[in-house]
Amino acid sequence: MHLLHLVLSVKNADTATKTSFKKSKQRAFEPGASLHGNLVQEGFAGWSQRQSVFSQHHGSETSTPHRALSGMEDQDKKENEEYTGEIKGGMRPSMKLVIMGIVNKKPKSIEVTLSSKPEQEEAEADVGLQLKVNFSEKAVQRNACMGGKWGPSENTLSFFPFAPGEAFKMEIVCEHQQFRILVDGQPLCGFTHRHAQLASLTALRVFGDLQLTKVA
Incomplete structure (x- = not known):
């Protein structure tokens, strides 16, 4: 016995x-797990994240995470990372979006857009704010698109805060008259509202040469 x-x-x-x-x-x-570490995502009804690393290891449960968020030798070989999310209730004054990530080692650009959802799929969405970080020119271009037409681009900056391989924290603060953008707690630039219906801006998209660590 x-x-x-x-x-x-x-x-x-x-x-x-x-x-x-x-x-x-x-x-x-x-869902929500990043191969670079955990992507923290808060405040969005629906979201998706696509990475080239996922496609390379798709279907393999034995794939191992990267050792760290920065300093990887193969970083410049990866395709751009993309994140899309739905903003509940749209943008409104006093609302703040936070985007945290790490710039790739050989970056070209990073793009952040706030847009509306078109009534018809074939229609082009209005863009209330487009932030395009251009590393070769050390510029952050701001623009908006209404009815399929882009307005004049704004480029004035007090400083360029992004560096290859470095972490950053971007805050987009919605005020009554403008979007105010801060990076690492320092005011970077502003963008006067061109889109009257802020509540219709329900889509956030982040795309470019970076690894996202948090969107809130």
């Missing part, structure tokens, strides 16, 4: 170990 009890105990322990390992593998690829 003692021998039978010991054999059953070993089998039960082995089954529990396999079950625990299976659950841990399933958790590794839950």
Whole structure:
């Protein structure tokens, strides 16, 4: 009896170990998980994130995460990362969006847009704010698109805060008259509202040469 009890105990322990390992593998690829680390996403009804690394390892549960968020030798070989999210209720005064990430080692551009959802799929969405970081020119261009027509671009900056391989925190503050943009807590620029219906700006898109770590 003692021998039978010991054999059953070993089998039960082995089954529990396999079950625990299976659950841990399933958790590794839950929605919202980034292969660079955990992408924290808050305040958005629907969102998606696409990365070239995911396509390279798609279907493989044995893929391992990167060791760190920066300093990777293959960073410049990756395609641009893209994030899209729905802003509940649209933009409104006193609302703030936070975007945190790490710039790639050999960046060309990063783009952030706030846009409306078109009534028809073939229609072009209005863009209330487009921020385009141009690393070769060390510029941050701001613009808006209404009815399919882009207005004049604004480029004035007090400083250029982005650097290859460095982390950053961008804040977009919606005020009554303008969007105010801060980077790492320092005022960067402003953009006077050209889109009268702020509440219709329900889509946030972040695209470019970066690794996102948080969107809130």
